Amino acid sequence: MPDATPITDVSIGSEGIRLGQFLKFAGILDSGGDVKEAIIDGFVRVNDEVERRRGRQLQLGDIVTFEGRRVRVCV
Template sequence: MAQEEINIHSDYITLGQFLKLANVVESGGMVKLFLSEYPVFVNDLQDQRRGKKLYPGDVISIPEVGTYTVTKDKE
């Protein structure tokens, strides 16, 4: 499965915001349910906190969905 880059414009993004930006969920209300039903790994460690801060370089893996890398625009 190809690794997709998700570009952010701030210093970090929360896991909940990331799932919406990556089109994994359609709305913020679906984030909690998604995290309760699917394992999400941040840098190979499972993390289900929607407020978890993700920084450029972090790798998010969701089995059966995809693998994503957080990137940031160069100023």
């Protein structure tokens, strides 16, 4: 069954951004320390798969999920 949680579009103004940067830019997490901890602990998903690399390069259309929030990377 598909996830019914609404998706918020966040414009990054370019074609790519790293996961750690995006989590802060989108206002999902406040600090680099929080980002690192959430990713290492496996709480962040990209396109419905757990992602443990803070430096993962996100592409347009990727959907990042954390604590019930779903955010899509847009231009």
